[in-house]
Amino acid sequence: MNLDEQILSDLVVALKDLYPNIEVESTKNKLSTVLSEYYFQRVKLGEVHPDLEDKIQLFISAKKLEGLSSITLDNYLMELSMFADIVKKKAEDIATADVRMYLSQDGTLKMSTIRKKLSVLKSFFSWLASEEYIERDPTTKLKAPKDEYRLPKSLSIEQLEMLRESCDTVRQRAFLEILYATGCRLSEVHGLDKADINLQDMSTLVIGKGDKQREVYFSIRAMYHLGKYLKGRNDNCEALMVTERKPFRRLSKRGIQREIDIIAQKAGLQDKVSPHVLRHTFATLTLNNGAELVAIQELLGHSSPDTTLRYAKITHERKREQHQKYLIQ
Structure with missing residues (x-):
């Protein structure tokens, strides 16, 4: 069974569970007509979603054109890659809860580290929203943690x-x-x-x-x-x-x-x-x-x-x- 047929079968089964009285064959034919206009790619369990991966590359390319330094770009790419490895979703499906979960998963992180991570994610999702790749920015409601005020170390x-x-x-x-x-x-x-x-x-x-x-x-x-x-x-x-x-x-x-x-x-x-x-x-x-x-x-x-x-x-x-x-x- 190819991927298109698999998607069609999975959808019909899901609809049958919701609406037991639907006519299977006619529903299948209508769905087949609609789905024929789309291209699908299966995301395996545990893989980074290709959509999110593509959006990250687009973001990095855009920031490169803006003149950001190679060090900043490398830091952006590293942080977003770690995020994509944990939150395996399409960019438009990522919710505030996903971002909050990612930032809180490691309880040993310093507030300054969490603030830097959130800053990168805010920059990424704000850009996606401004370019109309996503309808809303999931980081808008998230506030950066307060700075830990520590005097810098210095020698006598x-x-x-x-x-x-x-x-x-x-x-x-x-x-x-x-x-x-x-x-x-x-x-x-x-x-x-x-x-x-x-x-x-x-x-x-x-x-x-x-x-x-x-x-x-x-x-x-x-x-x-x-x-x-x-x-x-x-x-x-x-x-x-x-x-x-x-x-x-x-x-x-x-x-x-x-x-x-x-x-x-x-x-x-x-x-x-x-x-x-x-x-x-x-x-x-x-x-x-x-x-x-x-x-x-x-x-x-x-x-x-x-x-x-x-x-x-x-x-x-x-x-x-x-x-x-x-x-x-």
Whole structure:
């Protein structure tokens, strides 16, 4: 029995259960005429529905044309693929309850993770609705969970010096100083080439979130150790950070993280240090030293000052100093 005949038989059986007195043959003939104008594909139990899969690809293609970064597109595709693997339905049949079930299935997820997942799904279904692929957006009634307000981790000046003293190689010291002095994200440093460094201005341009370009700066100390690292290299790779062994190539983000882990472990700070912690340290220590909040916002590449405000926690001594300095008696 082919697929069309199977669908026809299944429909007639279902209708017979609902209406026992129907005339089977005439009903079958009428249904056959209607169904002849459609193409059907059977979805096997446990498979991702091809309709949802197609809609995801259309969405990714549309967002690519809008100029979203490859990292954002990869994150969208990964999240939507996981969603499709759990909710095996046509896009138009997906209800709010399906989305809610997907988001709540893993009770160990942090609120920030659930918020990111919901953000991707809202973007996807909103686009489907605007393009009239679906009649209604099932995520409209879903509100993002409240943000968990946690102060970013940062190192003290003493801990930063401990890291510096724990570097065994020129390479490690250069990596540490670059991450701290620029306040860059790991992905931003990973993409830098040697030719990107403006030696005269001690600066470079990086590509941040949303493909936004900004200028960041090196300290004298960072430039010194970076210079030693580059002079000691004997490869032709254009990347700023490269592998230690041949064939020399751009060091992966995980490789940069591993170097920082090695330094932190020797310093006894292995549970407290990562490239992102160095970014937080740059922001916190610079603010505590009197930098303007708007300047730090620009240096970090934050689109909103609210994000930067998370770093504006100062020490007890700093608060007392500011009170004595600025209070009008």
